[in-house]
Amino acid sequence: MAQLKPQTSGRNGADASLMRRVAENDPGAITELYDRFGTLVYRMAFQTMPSKADAEDAVQEIFVRLWRTAGRYDDERSALVTWVMLISRRHLVDRLRRTRARVKAASLDQAASAVAPEASEEPSRLDQDERMVILMKRISTLPDLQKTVVIRSYLGGQTLRQIGEELNTPLGTIKSALSRALVRLRERSGEELVV
Numbered sequence: 001m002a003q004l005k006p007q008t009s010g011r012n013g014a015d016a017s018l019m020r021r022v023a024e025n026d027p028g029a030i031t032e033l034y035d036r037f038g039t040l041v042y043r044m045a046f047q048t049m050p051s052k053a054d055a056e057d058a059v060q061e062i063f064v065r066l067w068r069t070a071g072r073y074d075d076e077r078s079a080l081v082t083w084v085m086l087i088s089r090r091h092l093v094d095r096l097r098r099t100r101a102r103v104k105a106a107s108l109d110q111a112a113s114a115v116a117p118e119a120s121e122e123p124s125r126l127d128q129d130e131r132m133v134i135l136m137k138r139i140s141t142l143p144d145l146q147k148t149v150v151i152r153s154y155l156g157g158q159t160l161r162q163i164g165e166e167l168n169t170p171l172g173t174i175k176s177a178l179s180r181a182l183v184r185l186r187e188r189s190g191e192e193l194v195v
Helices: 010-023 027-048 052-068 080-107 112-140 144-155 160-167 171-189
Strands: none
Touching: 010 027, 010 080, 027 052, 027 080, 027 144, 052 080, 080 112, 080 144, 112 144, 112 171, 144 160, 144 171, 160 171
């Protein structure tokens, strides 16, 4: 497993330290990682997967993947929340592809009328996934603070006050970062971002 570089200063240094401890199988670090990102990952999985049980299974698999790849996290390349979201998205896309392949194979043996409801639901799931990929790419181009605030508030369900406390940043700064981020996202998309 790749070794993380020595701890750096600031917010990303704390993230690198956490992931170093996760890579070393520190149970407290694994719990901390889940406490920080469990709700965010579950929300993303629940919106993507066809059932609650599938979403729960996906969350478990994502956290196993995060644990196994913890040594690869590089705080110089991305914020931890961005890294977690990208791994989650990749896993969910892979899982959806596998599910669609199984559905297509099974549908060969079923009557067309029995498959029609599944087929009508599938495109909306694909559209949501594609929109999420585009949105995450746009978010990844934002400055670090703006990116973190958008992801934690809209995808993670945190309040701006909680984000400010976790980042040790004044609430006014968090509000300004969110406002500037939404303006940038609207400008880049050419349309109003629905949040």
